[in-house]
Amino acid sequence: MFVKKLKNIWRSFDDRAGFSDYVVPLLTHVVPRDARWWYVFGSATLTAFIVQVLTGICLAMSYVPGGDEAYESLKYITEQAPFGNLLRGMHYYGASAMIMLAVIHLVQVYLHATYKYPRELNWMSGVVLLFVVLGMGFTGQLLRWDANGVWSVVVGAEMAGRAPIVGPQIAHFILGGDTVGGSTLSRFFVMHVFIVPGVIFAGIALHLLLLLRHGVSEMPNPEQPVDPATYKQDYEERLSRTGVSFWPHAIWRDAVFSAFVVAIIVGCALLIGPPALTSSPDPSSIQANPMPDWYFWWYFATLSLLPPGLETWVILGLPVVAFLTLFCLPLISNKGDRAPSKRPWALGVVIAAFTAFVVLTIYAYYEPWSPDFGVPPLPAKIVGAESGPIAEGAALVHSKGCLYCHDIDGYGGHRGPELSKIGRLLTRDDLIIRINNGGYNMPAFAGTITSAELDLIVGFLETRRGS
Amino acid sequence: MTDCNAPNPTPHEDHRRTFFARLTLFLSGLIGLAIAVPGLSFILAPVFGKKPRKWRAVGKLESFKLGETVLVEFEDPSPEPWAGVTARTGAWLRRVSDNEFIAFSINCRHLGCPVRWIADAKLFMCPCHGGVYYENGTVAGGPPPKPLHRYSVRVRGEQVEIETGPVPLTTTPV
Numbered sequence: 001m002f003v004k005k006l007k008n009i010w011r012s013f014d015d016r017a018g019f020s021d022y023v024v025p026l027l028t029h030v031v032p033r034d035a036r037w038w039y040v041f042g043s044a045t046l047t048a049f050i051v052q053v054l055t056g057i058c059l060a061m062s063y064v065p066g067g068d069e070a071y072e073s074l075k076y077i078t079e080q081a082p083f084g085n086l087l088r089g090m091h092y093y094g095a096s097a098m099i100m101l102a103v104i105h106l107v108q109v110y111l112h113a114t115y116k117y118p119r120e121l122n123w124m125s126g127v128v129l130l131f132v133v134l135g136m137g138f139t140g141q142l143l144r145w146d147a148n149g150v151w152s153v154v155v156g157a158e159m160a161g162r163a164p165i166v167g168p169q170i171a172h173f174i175l176g177g178d179t180v181g182g183s184t185l186s187r188f189f190v191m192h193v194f195i196v197p198g199v200i201f202a203g204i205a206l207h208l209l210l211l212l213r214h215g216v217s218e219m220p221n222p223e224q225p226v227d228p229a230t231y232k233q234d235y236e237e238r239l240s241r242t243g244v245s246f247w248p249h250a251i252w253r254d255a256v257f258s259a260f261v262v263a264i265i266v267g268c269a270l271l272i273g274p275p276a277l278t279s280s281p282d283p284s285s286i287q288a289n290p291m292p293d294w295y296f297w298w299y300f301a302t303l304s305l306l307p308p309g310l311e312t313w314v315i316l317g318l319p320v321v322a323f324l325t326l327f328c329l330p331l332i333s334n335k336g337d338r339a340p341s342k343r344p345w346a347l348g349v350v351i352a353a354f355t356a357f358v359v360l361t362i363y364a365y366y367e368p369w370s371p372d373f374g375v376p377p378l379p380a381k382i383v384g385a386e387s388g389p390i391a392e393g394a395a396l397v398h399s400k401g402c403l404y405c406h407d408i409d410g411y412g413g414h415r416g417p418e419l420s421k422i423g424r425l426l427t428r429d430d431l432i433i434r435i436n437n438g439g440y441n442m443p444a445f446a447g448t449i450t451s452a453e454l455d456l457i458v459g460f461l462e463t464r465r466g467s
Numbered sequence: 468m469t470d471c472n473a474p475n476p477t478p479h480e481d482h483r484r485t486f487f488a489r490l491t492l493f494l495s496g497l498i499g500l501a502i503a504v505p506g507l508s509f510i511l512a513p514v515f516g517k518k519p520r521k522w523r524a525v526g527k528l529e530s531f532k533l534g535e536t537v538l539v540e541f542e543d544p545s546p547e548p549w550a551g552v553t554a555r556t557g558a559w560l561r562r563v564s565d566n567e568f569i570a571f572s573i574n575c576r577h578l579g580c581p582v583r584w585i586a587d588a589k590l591f592m593c594p595c596h597g598g599v600y601y602e603n604g605t606v607a608g609g610p611p612p613k614p615l616h617r618y619s620v621r622v623r624g625e626q627v628e629i630e631t632g633p634v635p636l637t638t639t640p641v
Contacts, residue, residue: 068551150553151580154634155595158579161636169514171636177513178633179543182550284540284557286573286581289594303578304596308610312639369597373583401588405597415597415609443599443607448589 030243031216031250038112038219039250040257041105046204047258048098051265052136053197055091063143065189067182070145071280078274089269091140097265099137099295102130106326107350113338114217117228120330122210127326129203131319132196134295139192141293145185150281151290153184162312180283215239216246220338228335289370297364298357304369371404372413382409384463393460396453400445408464416442421466431458519544522621522628525560531568531627536561536584536602538573544631558618558629559584559591561602570629571604572616576637582615591615612637 064073077084115123161171176183383394403412406419438444523541539560546554559571580595591600599608604615616635
């Protein structure tokens with residue numbers, strides 16, 4: 001009796017709301033049965049996005065996007081607010097997860113050539129989403145409004161300022177004026193919280209609509225190249241024979257993998273915690289070494305490796321060229337083989353890109369181009385003397401900044417050549433010429449050190465002969 | 468009453484359709500303009516509005532030793548009341564004679580990172596990509612394409628003052 005009544009209420013509600021007519025067909029659309037675990041990355045990216053939206057909303061309840069208060073509110077969220085540390089951590093690792101998963105999803109779709117007919121727009125909307133998500137990553141890093149955040153804005157504005165003609169205008173738009181100030185952070189807050197998420201919501205809606213319109217692709221089959229003339233008919237026909245309902249025959253794998261991803265996000269947030277805040281966002285503080293989050297390190301390293309003449313072109317051109325190349329891919333090739341076995345170059349592109357990413361990321365981790373400001377004086381064990389001219393020379397090598405860029409037995413930076421064996425490689429005269437005149441990337445010290453100091457430094461360097 | 472959806476509309480009905488379609492598009496455009504004009508003007512104002520420059524005192528004349536280069540802080544010309552610490556700017560100030568000072572912007576000309584003065588080596592060094600400048604601000608090494616930017620400095624009575632200015636941008640000439 002009671003159950004019957006409930007059913008009646010549901011039926012009349014469903015008649016008005018249209019759940020059975022609109023939502024059920026979406027859930028039960030027929031998908032190929034052979035994809036198994038290959039297709040879980042897209043849904044996991046969506047799950048990571050949901051984590052970001054929900055944790056982001058929670059954080060925004062305490063975060064104050066004001067020039068001065070942001071840092072205090074971040075400290076409050078991290079140190080005092082119940083669960084604040086966990087939520088900040090989830091938002092941080094959720095961002096990393098979303099970017100990683102979006103890239104993995106793209107790589108999988110590329111390797112399986114799912115971007116070919118009729119799913120060109122699925123791919124193109126996905127490429128737009130990827131770049132918008134990277135924009136989310138950049139704007140989000142800055143909302144961590146500490147010294148690193150404020151100086152990252154300056155670097156971003158300087159990069160934009162390099163654009164021909166409109167550069168300064170874009171830079172001043174980014175800064176909200178011609179210097180960093182009260183308006184700067186609120187601009188990035190609006191980008192990160194209103195504008196870019198709006199674009200992502202719209203993009204996901206389009207991406208999913210297109211997915212339903214063209215159906216989930218089958219696993220690539222070397223015997224079945226894509227022929228636009230017959231593809232749709234063949235696909236429908238095969239699917240009606242072997243397809244399964246998305247709910248629950250395929251979605252359970254998405255659920256398992258998404259749960260795994262969320263477990264990792266929460267686990268990292270609990271065990272490692274959110275990135276520590278550096279000093280306050282004071283644009284007059286010079287103790288800052290702005291560094292982007294890890295997924296941009298490869299780009300950061302690329303910038304340090306470029307000859308100055310190429311730099312502006314790469315800073316501005318690389319993102320544009322990368323976007324256009326990916327976006328236009330289905331326009332260049334939208335039919336033919338999908339199987340990776342018939343497209344070995346596709347695998348080659350992925351391996352080359354992945355290798356470059358790893359190498360550049362490791363390179364950026366060591367930052368060999370950055371002077372080692374914190375290098376301690378050389379210990380007597382390495383100098384080989386406690387006092388006398390050799391020890392004095394070693395002290396000068398530290399105080400005159402040589403060690404900032406030159407390494408001696410593990411002490412010092414890597415901007416310039418290592419000096420551990422320089423006594424064997426250069427004569428006394430060569431050393432004097434190099435130090436006085438400088439050279440490729442090395443300042444000339446002739447004007448800043450006395451000849452007595454030069455004698456001591458050269459005397460010490462001559463004793464560096466390796467072991 | 469005429470059938471608005473008739474397959475072969477009368478010329479009169481055809482005219483009505485066109486009119487309504489155009490009216491809708493025109494009014495939609497008007498609504499869009501009513502939102503976009505004030506909105507865009509509001510968010511683009513900082514791009515075109517020139518901030519006034521101001522002289523800011525950075526310290527007493529006698530507190531600066533001859534030949535020494537020190538970090539000084541000053542405030543933007545018209546800081547928003549809520550800007551707090553973000554309204555500050557730094558400069559490297561050196562006293563070169565009794566009444567003469569040089570002020571360098573702390574922004575590296577490569578990508579704007581804060582350069583540090585290394586007193587013993589008499590060099591400015593940038594942590595980001597290893598830009599190095601001599602004590603007169605010219606490039607000694609690394610990627611910077613230009614010498615350090617300088618601010619104007621003057622001595623007014625007992626006070627040393629720096630003239631505020633925008634963050635120095637390295638632009639690309641066309």
